[in-house]
Amino acid sequence: MTDEKQEIVADILRLKKERNAVILAHNYQRGEIQDVADFLGDSLGLTQQAARTKAEVIVFCGVHFMAETAAIMNPDKRVIIPDKEAGCSLASMISAESLRRWKEEHPGAVAVTYINCTAEVKAESDYICTSTNALKVVEAIPPDREILFAPDQFLGTYLQEKTGRKMHLWPGYCHVHNRIKTDEIVRLKAEHPRAEFVMHPECGCLTSCMPLADKVASTEGIVKHVGRSPREEFIIGTDAGILHRLRKENPRKTFFPAAEEATCEFMRLNTLEKLLWSLEDLEVKVVVPEEIARKARRAIQRMLEVGDPGGSVQPLPEHPLD
Ligand code: SF4
Numbered sequence: 001m002t003d004e005k006q007e008i009v010a011d012i013l014r015l016k017k018e019r020n021a022v023i024l025a026h027n028y029q030r031g032e033i034q035d036v037a038d039f040l041g042d043s044l045g046l047t048q049q050a051a052r053t054k055a056e057v058i059v060f061c062g063v064h065f066m067a068e069t070a071a072i073m074n075p076d077k078r079v080i081i082p083d084k085e086a087g088c089s090l091a092s093m094i095s096a097e098s099l100r101r102w103k104e105e106h107p108g109a110v111a112v113t114y115i116n117c118t119a120e121v122k123a124e125s126d127y128i129c130t131s132t133n134a135l136k137v138v139e140a141i142p143p144d145r146e147i148l149f150a151p152d153q154f155l156g157t158y159l160q161e162k163t164g165r166k167m168h169l170w171p172g173y174c175h176v177h178n179r180i181k182t183d184e185i186v187r188l189k190a191e192h193p194r195a196e197f198v199m200h201p202e203c204g205c206l207t208s209c210m211p212l213a214d215k216v217a218s219t220e221g222i223v224k225h226v227g228r229s230p231r232e233e234f235i236i237g238t239d240a241g242i243l244h245r246l247r248k249e250n251p252r253k254t255f256f257p258a259a260e261e262a263t264c265e266f267m268r269l270n271t272l273e274k275l276l277w278s279l280e281d282l283e284v285k286v287v288v289p290e291e292i293a294r295k296a297r298r299a300i301q302r303m304l305e306v307g308d309p310g311g312s313v314q315p316l317p318e319h320p321l322d
Pocket residue numbers: 028063087088089090091116174175176177239264265266267
């Protein structure tokens with residue numbers, strides 16, 4: 001690390017203390033951001049961390065919908081994001097209005113929405129899920145209820161496969177995970193025959209690659225699996241940003257990205273410099289109007305309770321949420 005970067009890191013750590021701030025970073029963030037974070041994780045882990053923090057300021061190093069989720073769960077805290085342009089192609093594939101219309105076409109159906117969506121879409125949803133707890137969420141829904149699953153069609157396909165449950169799938173996808181291709185996986189497996197292939201269910205090649213995979217898991221699931229596996233080589237089918245953490249936590253193991261070009265441009269908008277500026281100015285503040293936050297919180301809370309073995313599952317509404 002250059003002297004200049006070291007100075008920035010020192011300033012970030014000093015300001016973090018002065019501002020009583022916590023830095024949450026997603027597994028796809030630049031390595032330099034991961035290294036200064038207090039907590040590193042996937043959407044579920046960071047949502048839980050945001051819900052339990054005692055800090056007054058949450059600096060969310062991830063994309064906008066994640067910071068919104070933290071703001072929804074912490075209405076009394078200041079949630080800031082280093083770059084407000086950090087969006088998400090998947091989240092932008094469904095609007096609250098289109099979800100409302102879809103629900104009208106399927107009265108009585110339960111709307112399960114992947115956490116990669118805007119606060120307005122969350123507010124229209126019955127349940128939120130992440131790739132870590134999506135199976136549990138779908139399994140918690142009574143078998144006689146129709147399910148609308150949005151916006152990721154590949155995660156939806158994976159859930160159908162695992163649960164045997166037929167769902168209506170919104171045709172959304174992540175452009176980053178779409179860059180991971182079956183041909184390349186076949187080539188990498190031939191080149192590294194001892195490597196395990198671990199993939200994220202958002203991958204666009206899910207149907208053809210699932211039979212080739214040793215494990216399909218969320219980013220946190222990938223981290224755990226790799227840590228426990230006796231194998232020494234791994235082909236990683238998700239955003240290549242996660243390799244920083246995998247290499248740091250498993251220095252004796254070797255990792256190959258399934259696609260070098262599978263790195264999220266939105267995630268990489270956050271830099272050390274922008275993180276420092278956001279702590280200096282306590283900007284950019286992420287605000288979710290209370291009426292939307294209240295409804296979204298209910299759907300997120302249901303998810304957290306399904307995922308928490310000690311928690312009670314809130315009953316599903318008989319009618320769409322008001
Ligand atoms: S990797 Fe895909 S799903 Fe994740 S933030 Fe980027 S565009 Fe969205």
